[in-house]
Amino acid sequence: MLRLVEREAPGPGAGEVRVRIVVSGVNPTDWKARAGSRAGQPLPFAEVVPNQDGAGVVDAVGPGVVGLTVGDRVWAYLAAHERPTGTAQEFAILPADRIVHLPDAAGFELGASLGVPAMTAHRALTVSEAGPSRLGPGALDGRTVLVAGGAGAVGHAAIQLARWAGATVITTVSSPEKAALATAAGAHHVVDYRATDATAAIRALAPDGVDQVVEVSPARNAELNARVIANHGSIAVYATDGGGEMTLDVRHHFALNVRYQFLLLYTVGREALTAAAEDIVHAVADGALPVGEDAGLPLTRFPLERAAAAHDAVEAGTIGKVLIDVSAA
Secondary structure, eight states: OOOOOOOOOOOOOTTEEEEEEEEEEEOHHHHHHTTOSSTTOOOSSSSOBOOSEEEEEEEEEOTTOOSOOTTOEEEESSTTTTSSBOSSSSEEEEEGGGEEEOOTTSOHHHHTTSHHHHHHHHHHHTOOTTSOSSOOTTTTTTOEEEEESTTSHHHHHHHHHHHHTTOEEEEEESSHHHHHHHHHHTOSEEEETTTSOHHHHHHHHOTTOEEEEEESOHHHHHHHHHHHEEEEEEEEEOOOTTOSOOOOOHHHHHHHTOEEEEOOGGGSOHHHHHHHHHHHHHHHHTTOOOOBGGGTBOEEEEEGGGHHHHHHHHHTTOSSEEEEEOSOO
16 A cells, blocks of 8 residues: 655665655556565565656765766666665655666656666667667668557657668557557557558568567567568567567578567666667757657656556556656756
């Protein structure tokens, strides 16, 4: 159960900073974590402040921290991973290596929308055998990327990052409303799989197949991916929407040298996280990761005292990004 309490703000320890949180971002993993790793099992800590993502201002710096000073505008990622202190609070004590400078032109709502979605998208776009390990303008020139579920938060970030890096971006959606959001995000081509033959539509756009797939629903889309993937294509799986088991035609995938890459942001390792954070800051500075309905990611906002309602909204499948306004900018 989530409840709002008043506490004294502690000081940061060695290697930590205290951040005055302005906006906290809510992800599906945040409400899922409240149920424990498995039904009926206790949480890892007696009390947890939720939410992995957020943005705000550095308020205090602990011993040994370099590169961060009081007053810096920052965004945070994996704030509550293996820790009891997430971003749904006015002052959060966080490891310095999970804090990233927020470019001056970016608002705190953008900073709080990065983290899990943008870093997951970055990883999905950088695990292909023939693709780049880092993103930037031109990194994906000449490649075709298929983003499954382009109206979701990760899909939205994947569209934006892939287009920024020079890819031709195709995305699949399930309704005209979601198609409009994916188009606003920057997708070159949008396929409504409920209204058309998705295989035929994608093959018409990419006759030689797609080079990379950013996949949210591997079980549901396994057959489609097999039909549209190019030789030496890569399918990056970041979620299990639609079921946790899938069936693959082994001979078909052999023949095309297809790579399936599964990824979980929480266990990808420091090198991948650092690379993602650096490239995302570059993209933000270039204006490539805007949020809001005009940019394809509607924002639904709640005050801190309604954090439980914010979690409920994410659990209910609210389209776009759910944010909690914690304090004044």
